[in-house]
Amino acid sequence: xxxxxxxLPHGAGGHAAEHEHHGPPEAxxxxxxxxxxLGILLFIISEVMLFGxxxxxYFFLRVVxxxxxxxxxxxxxxxxxxxxxxxxxxxSSFTIHYAxxxxxxxxxxxxxxxxxLTWLLGLxxxxxxxxxxxxxxxxxxxxxxxxxxxxxxGLHGAHVFIGLTLLTAATIRAFRGHFDKEPExxxxxxxxxxxxxxxxxxxxxxxxxxxxx
Amino acid sequence: xxxTFTRPGWYRAALCTVLAAAFxxxxxxxxxxxxxxxxxxxxxxxxxxVVVPLILAPLGFLLGxxxxxxxxxxxxxxxxxxxxxSSHGAYSWKDYFKVNTDHKVIGVQYVxxxxxxxxxxxxIAMLIRxxxxxxxxxxxxxxxxxxxxxxxxxxxxxxxxxxxxxGMANYxxxxxxxxxxxxxxxxxxxxxxxxxxxxxxxxxSFLAPGGAFDAGWTGYAPLSTGAPLGQSFxxxxxxxxxxxxxxxxxxxxxxxxxxRAPGMTFWxxxxxxxxxxxxxxxxxxxxxxxxxxxxxxxxxxxxHTNFFQFGAGGDVISYQHIFWFYSHPAVYxxxxxxxxxxxxxxxxxxxxxxxxxxxxxxxxIGIVVLSYSVWAHHMFVAGxxxxxxxxxxxxxxxxxxxxxIKIFSWLGxxxxxxxxxxxxxxxxxxxxxxxFTIGGISGVMLGMVPFDIHVSDTYFIVAHIHFVLFGGSVxxxxxxLYHWFPKMTGRMYxxxxxxxxxxxxxxxxxxxxxxxxWVGMDGMPRRVAxxxxxxGNWNLMISCFAFLLGAVQLIFVYNMIVSWxxxxxxxANPWGGKSIEWLVSSPPPVxxxxxxxxxxxxxxxxxxxxxxxxxxxxxxxxxxxTRETVVGS
Numbered sequence: 001x002x003x004x005x006x007x008l009p010h011g012a013g014g015h016a017a018e019h020e021h022h023g024p025p026e027a028x029x030x031x032x033x034x035x036x037x038l039g040i041l042l043f044i045i046s047e048v049m050l051f052g053x054x055x056x057x058y059f060f061l062r063v064v065x066x067x068x069x070x071x072x073x074x075x076x077x078x079x080x081x082x083x084x085x086x087x088x089x090x091x092s093s094f095t096i097h098y099a100x101x102x103x104x105x106x107x108x109x110x111x112x113x114x115x116x117l118t119w120l121l122g123l124x125x126x127x128x129x130x131x132x133x134x135x136x137x138x139x140x141x142x143x144x145x146x147x148x149x150x151x152x153x154g155l156h157g158a159h160v161f162i163g164l165t166l167l168t169a170a171t172i173r174a175f176r177g178h179f180d181k182e183p184e185x186x187x188x189x190x191x192x193x194x195x196x197x198x199x200x201x202x203x204x205x206x207x208x209x210x211x212x213x
Numbered sequence: 214x215x216x217t218f219t220r221p222g223w224y225r226a227a228l229c230t231v232l233a234a235a236f237x238x239x240x241x242x243x244x245x246x247x248x249x250x251x252x253x254x255x256x257x258x259x260x261x262x263v264v265v266p267l268i269l270a271p272l273g274f275l276l277g278x279x280x281x282x283x284x285x286x287x288x289x290x291x292x293x294x295x296x297x298x299s300s301h302g303a304y305s306w307k308d309y310f311k312v313n314t315d316h317k318v319i320g321v322q323y324v325x326x327x328x329x330x331x332x333x334x335x336x337i338a339m340l341i342r343x344x345x346x347x348x349x350x351x352x353x354x355x356x357x358x359x360x361x362x363x364x365x366x367x368x369x370x371x372x373x374x375x376x377x378x379x380g381m382a383n384y385x386x387x388x389x390x391x392x393x394x395x396x397x398x399x400x401x402x403x404x405x406x407x408x409x410x411x412x413x414x415x416x417x418s419f420l421a422p423g424g425a426f427d428a429g430w431t432g433y434a435p436l437s438t439g440a441p442l443g444q445s446f447x448x449x450x451x452x453x454x455x456x457x458x459x460x461x462x463x464x465x466x467x468x469x470x471x472x473r474a475p476g477m478t479f480w481x482x483x484x485x486x487x488x489x490x491x492x493x494x495x496x497x498x499x500x501x502x503x504x505x506x507x508x509x510x511x512x513x514x515x516x517h518t519n520f521f522q523f524g525a526g527g528d529v530i531s532y533q534h535i536f537w538f539y540s541h542p543a544v545y546x547x548x549x550x551x552x553x554x555x556x557x558x559x560x561x562x563x564x565x566x567x568x569x570x571x572x573x574x575x576x577x578i579g580i581v582v583l584s585y586s587v588w589a590h591h592m593f594v595a596g597x598x599x600x601x602x603x604x605x606x607x608x609x610x611x612x613x614x615x616x617x618i619k620i621f622s623w624l625g626x627x628x629x630x631x632x633x634x635x636x637x638x639x640x641x642x643x644x645x646x647x648x649f650t651i652g653g654i655s656g657v658m659l660g661m662v663p664f665d666i667h668v669s670d671t672y673f674i675v676a677h678i679h680f681v682l683f684g685g686s687v688x689x690x691x692x693x694l695y696h697w698f699p700k701m702t703g704r705m706y707x708x709x710x711x712x713x714x715x716x717x718x719x720x721x722x723x724x725x726x727x728x729x730x731w732v733g734m735d736g737m738p739r740r741v742a743x744x745x746x747x748x749g750n751w752n753l754m755i756s757c758f759a760f761l762l763g764a765v766q767l768i769f770v771y772n773m774i775v776s777w778x779x780x781x782x783x784x785a786n787p788w789g790g791k792s793i794e795w796l797v798s799s800p801p802p803v804x805x806x807x808x809x810x811x812x813x814x815x816x817x818x819x820x821x822x823x824x825x826x827x828x829x830x831x832x833x834x835x836x837x838x839t840r841e842t843v844v845g846s
Contacts, residue, residue: 024393024805024806025804025805026809027393027394027471027472027809028391028392028472028473028475029471030474030477031471033470035397035467038466039397039464042463042466042467042497043463046463046497046498046500050504052501052502053501053506053538054505056531057520057528057535060530060531060534061527061528065526065528140516141517141519143525144526144527145526146519147519151509151518151520165288168288169290173287175290176290188287
C-alpha cells in the first residue's frame with residue numbers, strides 16, 4: 001500500500017521485479033526538494049499571478065478611475081464580521097501545522113485531530129462568507145466596486161473550496177491510516193498543507209486590500 | 214454493455230460529455246427559475262444556457278476519457294493500483310487515442326494534434342488571402358472575414374505554436390536529461406487532452422449565432438464584451454489552452470530540476486533544456502494573467518459586471534494592460550523553445566561546440582526577466598498613461614540585446630564550422646537565423662514610439678509578426694520536426710521532398726510577408742476585408758506567394774506520412790549528435806533506459822578528441838580511465 005500514500009505518480013523502481021512488465025529505472029534525484037512539493041510551490045506561483053491579475057484590476061478601478069465614493073454610497077463593508085472570519089481562517093493554518101507536526105513525529109491521532117479541525121474551520125469560513133454575501137445589500141453589478149469586491153473575494157472563496165477538497169481527501173486517507181512518519185509517506189498531507197497556508201496568506205492580503213485599505 | 218460505459222475511454226467520454234452539458238443546462242434553468250427569470254436568455258452576449266455547458270462539457274469529457282481516474286480513486290481513499298504501467302507506452306496506433314502516461318506518446322499526440330490545427334489555421338489563412346487578392350468583396354463578407362482572421366490567429370498561437378513546442382520538448386527533453394519520464398505523467402496526459410478541446414472550441418464558435426469570435430486574437434474590451442456569443446467560446450477555450458500550458462510548464466520545471474541524470478549539472482544541460490526551463494518560467498508566471506483577463510470579459514458578458522463598462526466605473530484600458538502583461542511574455546513563450554531547437558540543430562550540423570554556451574543560457578534568462586517589463590509597447594496609441602511610453606520603449610530596445618547575443622552566438626558557432634546541409638533541419642535553421650533577424654529588426658523599429666504611431670494597425674505589424682512567428686517559430690518547428698523525426702518514428706524522411714518543402718516555404722514566406730512591409734508603410738490597414746485600389750497589385754502578388762506557401766506544406770504532410778509508414782529504418786544517431794536522446798535506439802525503448810546514463814561532459818563537444826557527453830549503462834567499463842579524465846568536467 002506504499003504508493004497509496006503518495007498523491008502523485010512517482011518512480012516505481014521497487015516494483016519492477018514483481019511485474020511482468022519491465023518497469024522504468026528509478027530516476028536520479030538531482031535536487032533535495034521532492035517533486036510533489038516543488039510542483040505545488042510552482043502551482044502556487046501561478047495562483048498568486050491569477051490573484052495578481054484581479055488585484056491589478058482592483059487598483060485600476062479604484063486608483064486609476066478614482067470614483068467619487070469607494071464603496072459607493074450608502075453601502076459599507078462589514079469589517080468586523082470579516083475580521084472574525086479572518087481569525088477563523090488564520091487559526092486553521094495553526095491546526096494544519098499541528099497536524100503536520102504530529103505526523104512528522106509519528107503521532108497519527110494528532111494528525112487526524114488537526115486535519116479534522118482545519119477542515120471544520122475552513123468550512124466555517126465559507127459559510128460565514130456566504131452569509132456575508134447574502135446580507136451585504138449590493139450585488140456584483142453594483143458599479144465597479146461590487147464587481148471587483150465579489151470577484152476578489154469570490155476567487156478566494158473558490159480557492160478555499162479547492163483547498164477544502166484537497167483536505168477532504170487527505171482527511172479520508174488519514175482516518176484510513178494511509179499516512180506514516182517517513183517524509184515520503186505523508187506527502188498527501190504535506191502538499192495540501194502547503195496549499196492551505198497559501199489560501200490563508202492570500203486571504204490576509206485580500207482582506208487587507210478590500211476591507212481595510 | 215455496462216462495462217463499455219464504465220471503462221475509461223471514448224464511450225464513457227461521450228456519455229460524460231453529454232451528461233455534463235445536460236447538467237450545465239439544467240443548472241442554469243434551475244437557478245434562473247429560482248430567481249424568477251425566464252429559463253433561457255438569448256441576448257447578444259449572454260446565453261448562460263450555452264456558456265455554462267461549454268465550461269462543464271469539456272470537464273465531463275476529461276473525466277470520461279479517464280484523466281481523473283487515479284486522482285479520484287486516491288481522493289476517496291480507495292486502493293490505488295501501484296504503478297502497473299498499463300497506460301504507459303504505445304503498442305499499436307490505438308494507444309495514441311487513449312490517455313497515455315508515456316512522455317513519448319504524449320509528445321507525438323501533441324505534435325500531430327497541433328499540426329492538424331496548423332493545417333486548419335493555414336486553410337483559414339488561404340481564405341483570408343483569397344478575399345484580399347483583389348479590392349472589394351471576393352468570397353466572404355466583412356463580418357465573416359473578421360471571424361476568419363481572429364480564428365486564424367487564435368488557432369496558430371494557442372493550439373499550434375505553443376503546444377507544438379510543448380510536444381517536441383515532451384518527447385525529447387526527458388531523454389536529453391536522462392529521465393525515465395516526466396515528473397508527473399498523469400498531469401502530463403491531462404495537459405495534452407485539454408489541448409484538442411480548446412482547439413475544437415475555437416472552431417465550434419463558427420456555429421454560434423452571430424458567427425465566430427471576431428474581436429481579433431487580442432479580444433480587446435469593449436469590442437469583446439459586446440460581441441456575439443462566439444466570443445464566449447474564445448474566452449472559455451483560452452482557459453483550457455492556458456491550463457494545459459501551465460501544467461505542462463510546471464511539469465517541465467519539476468522534471469528539469471529534480472530528475473537530471475547523475476553528472477548533468479545545469480551547465481551541462483543542452484540548450485533546448487535551458488530554453489524550456491526559461492519558457493516554463495514565463496508560462497507559469499504569465500499565463501494566469503490571460504486567464505484573469507478572459508474571466509473578466511466572460512463575467513462582463515454573462516453576469517453583466519462592470520470591469521470594462523465605462524459608464525459604471527469600469528476601466529477599458531485595464532483590459533489591455535492585463536492582457537499584454539501575459540501576451541508580451543507569450544511572444545517569448547512562442548520563440549524561446551525554438552531558440553533551443555536551433556542551437557541543437559546548428560551545433561550538430563556545423564560540428565562545432567556552441568559559441569558562448571553559458572552566455573546563451575544567461576541570455577535566455579535575461580529575456581525572461583526583461584519580457585515582463587515591455588508589455589505596454591503594444592499600447593502606444595491606446596490612450597494609456599503617456600509617461601509609460603518612453604520607459605517601455607527603452608526596455609523594448611534593451612530586450613534586443615540578449616536576443617542579439619543569441620543570433621551572434623549562432624553565427625559564431627557556424628564560423629569555421631564544418632557545415633553539413635544534408636539535413637533539411639539545418640536548412641530551416643540557417644533560414645531561420647536570417648528571417649528571424651529581419652523580423653527582430655522590424656520589432657526594434659516598432660519599439661520606437663514615433664515609428665509605432667505611424668504604422669500602428671497597418672500591414673507593417675502583420676509583416677513583423679509573421680516574420681518572427683512564421684520565419685522564426687514555424688521555421689524552428691520545421692527544423693525540430695525534421696531533426697527529431699528519425700528519433701520519434703524510427704524512420705528516415707525523404708530528403709529530396711524535404712528540400713522542395715524548404716525552398717517553397719522560404720520563397721513563399723519572403724514573397725508573402727516582405728511586400729506587406731511596404732503596403733503597411735503606405736498605410737494599408739490590417740484586419741479589414743477591403744482596401745484602397747492602389748494596393749491591388751501588391752496584394753495579388755502577396756496572395757499568389759501565400760498560395761505557394763500553403764501548397765508546399767502539402768508536400769511536408771505527404772513526406773511525413775509516407776516516410777512514417779514506408780521510410781527506411783533510421784539508425785539511433787543519424788546526425789551524429791552527442792546529447793543523450795541520440796544514444797538510445799530510434800524510437801527509444803518504452804521506458805527510455807535500462808539504467809539511468811551517467812553524464813561526464815558538456816553536450817556540444819564536437820571535434821574535441823575523446824570528448825563524451827554521457828556514458829550509457831553497460832558501456833562504462835569499456836572506457837579507459839585516462840580518456841575519461843581528459844573529458845572530465
